[in-house]
Amino acid sequence: MSGLNAGACGPNKNGSVWGTERRHAGELMEDALTQASPKIWDTHKDANGNDTRVLNTQETEAAKEKLAAIRQAFQNWVWQDVERADRLVRLYNDTYNNLVPRTFNGAHLRLPGASTVITLREHQKRVIWRIIAAGSTYIAHAVGSGKTFSMCAAVMEQKRLGLISKAMIVVPGHCLAQMAREFLMLYPTAKILVADETNFAKAKRQRFLARAATGNWDAIIITHDAFKFIAVEAAFERGMIDEQIEAYDTLLCEMNKDDRLSRKRIEHMKEIMEAKLEGLASVKDDMLHLGELGIDQILVDEAQQFRKLSFATNQGDLKGVAPEGSQRAWDLFVKARYLERVNPGRALVLASGSPITNTLGELYSVQRYMALDALRSRGLHEFDAWAANFGETRTELELQPSGLYKPVTRFTEFVNVADLMALYRDFADVVQQDDLRRYVNLPAVRGGHRQIVVAPVHARFRTYQKTLAERITAIERRKGKPQKGDDILLSVMGDARHAALDLRFVGWGRAGEGEDSKLDLMIRNVFSIWQESAQNRYTNPETGQPYAQPGAVQMIFSDLGTVGAQGKRGFSAYLWMRDELVRMGVPREQIAFMQDYKKAEAKQRLFGDLNAGRKRILIGSTQTMGTGVNAQQRLLALHHLDVPWLVSDIIQREGRIERQGNQNPEIQIYAYAQEGSVDATNWQLLERKLRFIAMAMSGDRSIRRVEDLDSDGNQFAMAKALASGDMRLMQKAGLEAELARLERLYAAHYDDQFAVRRAVQQAEREIAWAQARIPLIEADLAARVATRGEAFSFETERGVITEREKAGAFLLAQLRLAVRNAQEGRWTLGRIGGFAVTLDAINRQRFIEDRVVTDAGLSVAFAHGTVDITVDQDTKPLGLVARIENLVLRLDGELADTQKTRDEATRRLPAYQARLGAPFRDQALLDEKRNALAELEADLAATSREGEEEAPANDDIPPIAEEDGVPNALRDAA
Numbered sequence: 001m002s003g004l005n006a007g008a009c010g011p012n013k014n015g016s017v018w019g020t021e022r023r024h025a026g027e028l029m030e031d032a033l034t035q036a037s038p039k040i041w042d043t044h045k046d047a048n049g050n051d052t053r054v055l056n057t058q059e060t061e062a063a064k065e066k067l068a069a070i071r072q073a074f075q076n077w078v079w080q081d082v083e084r085a086d087r088l089v090r091l092y093n094d095t096y097n098n099l100v101p102r103t104f105n106g107a108h109l110r111l112p113g114a115s116t117v118i119t120l121r122e123h124q125k126r127v128i129w130r131i132i133a134a135g136s137t138y139i140a141h142a143v144g145s146g147k148t149f150s151m152c153a154a155v156m157e158q159k160r161l162g163l164i165s166k167a168m169i170v171v172p173g174h175c176l177a178q179m180a181r182e183f184l185m186l187y188p189t190a191k192i193l194v195a196d197e198t199n200f201a202k203a204k205r206q207r208f209l210a211r212a213a214t215g216n217w218d219a220i221i222i223t224h225d226a227f228k229f230i231a232v233e234a235a236f237e238r239g240m241i242d243e244q245i246e247a248y249d250t251l252l253c254e255m256n257k258d259d260r261l262s263r264k265r266i267e268h269m270k271e272i273m274e275a276k277l278e279g280l281a282s283v284k285d286d287m288l289h290l291g292e293l294g295i296d297q298i299l300v301d302e303a304q305q306f307r308k309l310s311f312a313t314n315q316g317d318l319k320g321v322a323p324e325g326s327q328r329a330w331d332l333f334v335k336a337r338y339l340e341r342v343n344p345g346r347a348l349v350l351a352s353g354s355p356i357t358n359t360l361g362e363l364y365s366v367q368r369y370m371a372l373d374a375l376r377s378r379g380l381h382e383f384d385a386w387a388a389n390f391g392e393t394r395t396e397l398e399l400q401p402s403g404l405y406k407p408v409t410r411f412t413e414f415v416n417v418a419d420l421m422a423l424y425r426d427f428a429d430v431v432q433q434d435d436l437r438r439y440v441n442l443p444a445v446r447g448g449h450r451q452i453v454v455a456p457v458h459a460r461f462r463t464y465q466k467t468l469a470e471r472i473t474a475i476e477r478r479k480g481k482p483q484k485g486d487d488i489l490l491s492v493m494g495d496a497r498h499a500a501l502d503l504r505f506v507g508w509g510r511a512g513e514g515e516d517s518k519l520d521l522m523i524r525n526v527f528s529i530w531q532e533s534a535q536n537r538y539t540n541p542e543t544g545q546p547y548a549q550p551g552a553v554q555m556i557f558s559d560l561g562t563v564g565a566q567g568k569r570g571f572s573a574y575l576w577m578r579d580e581l582v583r584m585g586v587p588r589e590q591i592a593f594m595q596d597y598k599k600a601e602a603k604q605r606l607f608g609d610l611n612a613g614r615k616r617i618l619i620g621s622t623q624t625m626g627t628g629v630n631a632q633q634r635l636l637a638l639h640h641l642d643v644p645w646l647v648s649d650i651i652q653r654e655g656r657i658e659r660q661g662n663q664n665p666e667i668q669i670y671a672y673a674q675e676g677s678v679d680a681t682n683w684q685l686l687e688r689k690l691r692f693i694a695m696a697m698s699g700d701r702s703i704r705r706v707e708d709l710d711s712d713g714n715q716f717a718m719a720k721a722l723a724s725g726d727m728r729l730m731q732k733a734g735l736e737a738e739l740a741r742l743e744r745l746y747a748a749h750y751d752d753q754f755a756v757r758r759a760v761q762q763a764e765r766e767i768a769w770a771q772a773r774i775p776l777i778e779a780d781l782a783a784r785v786a787t788r789g790e791a792f793s794f795e796t797e798r799g800v801i802t803e804r805e806k807a808g809a810f811l812l813a814q815l816r817l818a819v820r821n822a823q824e825g826r827w828t829l830g831r832i833g834g835f836a837v838t839l840d841a842i843n844r845q846r847f848i849e850d851r852v853v854t855d856a857g858l859s860v861a862f863a864h865g866t867v868d869i870t871v872d873q874d875t876k877p878l879g880l881v882a883r884i885e886n887l888v889l890r891l892d893g894e895l896a897d898t899q900k901t902r903d904e905a906t907r908r909l910p911a912y913q914a915r916l917g918a919p920f921r922d923q924a925l926l927d928e929k930r931n932a933l934a935e936l937e938a939d940l941a942a943t944s945r946e947g948e949e950e951a952p953a954n955d956d957i958p959p960i961a962e963e964d965g966v967p968n969a970l971r972d973a974a
Contacts (some may be wrong), residue, residue, distance in 0.1 A: 056541050171221065193219075303350035445656075517674065801830075
């Protein structure tokens with residue numbers, strides 16, 4: 001890598017400039033190429049004497065810093081040469097930036113067989129024509145855009161044109177009846193087979209599949225849950241599983257053997273695949289599989305529920321993207337690949353109003369479903385290659401509930417977004433909410449956006465937050481993993497969220513005490529809107545006549561406080577809302593809980609009651625009411641009682657009211673927050689994420705980078721912020737994490753200065769040693785006498801010996817004589833090649849045997865030093881002389897090696913001297929973070945003192961609801 005060749009990348013640079021003592025440059029280069037994050041582990045003995053591995057945070061941070069330096073050096077180097085830069089730009093553009101968006105226009109479609117009462121809009125005809133012309137398509141149309149009609153028409157037109165023979169439409173369970181009803185509404189003569197709760201029961205499943213296989217159906221409509229029971233050809237799935245196992249094996253071979261956690265994760269995923277393989281072998285092949293049913297296209301509604309597709313990666317600790325995946329997603333992937341053989345290019349049509357639920361990283365799975373061949377042709381079919389091209393990650397060491405640090409990697413930015421979205425739009429037909437307003441009449445939102453209603457904080461809420469803080473402190477101080485029954489962070493966070501909703505969830509609140517929760521505020525707002533809209537009139541779109549009953553409809557979303565919470569926490573927001581509204585004057589029969597309507601027929605009756613005005617208030621969760629609820633005709637107001645986790649939850653929730661068919665010209669959307677909690681901040685975070693995703697999806701080619709906001713931050717920081725309601729604690733946690741990182745780098749810099757100082761001293765010693773040694777070797781060369789061939793001679797006091805064997809025999813005889821006679825001293829036995837061969841003998845007393853022994857040896861005296869010659873009982877005369885001659889001949893090599901040592905040390909020394917005493921490069925940032933943290937801590941301390949002054953006396957604090965001395969909230973969490 002030429003970009004790293006700043007002088008020479010010798011051993012010291014390998015372990016100091018571009019690497020560390022524990023992770024040399026070669027290993028870090030491998031990390032960079034494989035998208036791995038370096039982890040340095042120490043091994044200790046535990047109390048039982050077993051080896052325990054602990055992450056060395058300082059060495060890991062230092063290795064990460066060197067890896068960042070390598071990457072930056074490469075980035076700097078790669079663009080320095082104009083010819084190379086041009087070649088790389090051309091290669092990139094030819095590989096990724098080479099898609100011209102294809103335009104589709106379905107205005108010419110007449111849709112034979114479709115009802116003339118229904119008129120499809122421009123965007124619907126466009127996507128229908130796109131599916132006909134291009135095949136597999138992702139219908140990424142905003143909620144309420146009419147995806148159901150688009151899918152039905154696409155099926156019927158493809159069948160009419162002979163492009164498919166039988167389609168299977170897969171929908172969520174609560175959307176089954178609606179899909180069937182709207183299919184027949186658009187195509188009254190269509191032959192459809194619907195797998196509802198009765199005809200797909202286990203006892204009737206085989207009969208249903210037989211009907212599906214033998215009938216000439218236009219479409220078979222089935223639920224997400226039932227879809228898993230339809231198998232594919234076992235041999236095909238075995239092949240796909242073998243391919244995935246092979247990918248895991250390859251990854252294990254390439255992975256660092258010391259990274260046991262990552263290896264364990266990959267091995268676990270491999271075991272899951274092997275279990276699937278064993279499961280296939282044990283399954284009786286007595287059910288009709290997908291191919292035998294005659295299915296040649298699958299259409300999936302609410303496709304975001306299949307986003308978790310497993311894959312092999314070297315970045316297993318990457319937050320936001322789960323490589324483990326789900327069985328549901330794998331099942332769809334296998335079936336789509338199977339049908340790709342049957343009907344190439346038309347196997348799969350996906351549809352979703354929220355194709356991205358939380359991060360752009362989900363696009364990898366979407367592309368594997370829809371454009372796997374396109375990924376392979378660009379070398380992006382492996383996740384690590386995809387992430388390297390389109391994502392920038394950051395790895396931080398985060399404190400875990402166990403008290404240990406763990407490296408956590410997150411996407412911080414998505415890069416080359418324009419090219420990523422070009423690949424996405426090559427198969428996706430995108431209609432965003434703003435785009436939808438061009439095609440349909442949508443109601444205006446009062447105030448232009450959702451309104452946040454804040455409940456004022458009160459002393460009782462602040463006091464409860466202190467108990468949460470104490471629980472968190474106890475968890476932080478706990479050593480080791482939590483045991484069964486121990487308090488955990490998840491319990492604290494759950495209690496904090498419930499307390500922000502209403503303190504009665506945690507046994508701290510009482511009704512009618514004048515301390516309004518956001519739940520109480522919402523109830524009054526709902527009642528006020530119910531009163532004001534009581535005389536609003538609406539028209540039945542099917543008959544054109546006014547409905548008999550007036551009054552607008554409202555929806556309330558809350559994922560917390562369901563009816564089931566009554567038994568778990570002793571309080572239910574759902575029941576309290578209903579009872580309070582009834583007490584205020586709302587007829588009980590006008591209020592409905594979505595969870596009470598489980599079957600498709602019951603749901604349709606409910607929707608009819610809402611549209612007709614017989615029901616006017618519907619309460620439900622994101623899971624039960626977020627999708628498939630088309631009851632918008634009278635929907636005037638939507639209320640978010642709690643803050644959902646995912647961006648897609650917001651899209652799906654608000655898609656119930658902001659959609660075509662709503663007869664209210666203006667609608668109201670409310671989000672409720674408890675002052676002193678993190679509700680408002682979480683709403684802002686979701687809005688920002690929604691804005692960034694919309695920006696990426698817009699198709700604007702000028703957008704190259706998009707920030708990826710991560711709401712899943714440090715667990716302790718999030719718990720403290722939830723417990724206290726003070727987002728400054730999140731900021732404090734961020735500062736502490738950054739400060740800890742900088743201090744680890746400072747410690748690594750301090751250690752590096754020691755290493756540099758040792759390197760300077762070593763280089764200076766090597767130079768001095770070489771400078772003194774070179775003249776002496778040169779003198780030896782000048783004194784050297786040739787001994788090659790017949791020129792050999794051994795000069796002794798008794799004369800010259802010209803035969804090598806006799807010379808060797810003489811030397812060995814003198815050595816053995818000295819040992820036998822216990823002689824002591826040093827004698828020069830003669831000269832070979834111009835240098836004296838000496839004998840050294842020393843008498844030593846052996847106390848065990850109580851006798852004197854003589855240690856004797858031979859050596860050759862050179863000007864640059866004396867060299868000993870090893871002699872033992874097996875030494876032969878010729879071998880001994882050959883060793884001496886080799887020492888004489890080796891003088892040229894000795895001179896070259898010594899000169900090389902001097903030159904290399906001379907070359908290294910200035911670089912090390914330049915680094916010696918160098919200040920910590922991030923010292924200013926370190927000081928800035930220290931000051932910022934000190935100011936923030938002072939601010940928090942001042943706030944805490946103010947809170948203590950305002951806190952009520954102990955007599956005013958209600959007792960915690962207990963049973964057997966254990967707080968109910970803690971017992972429920974445990």
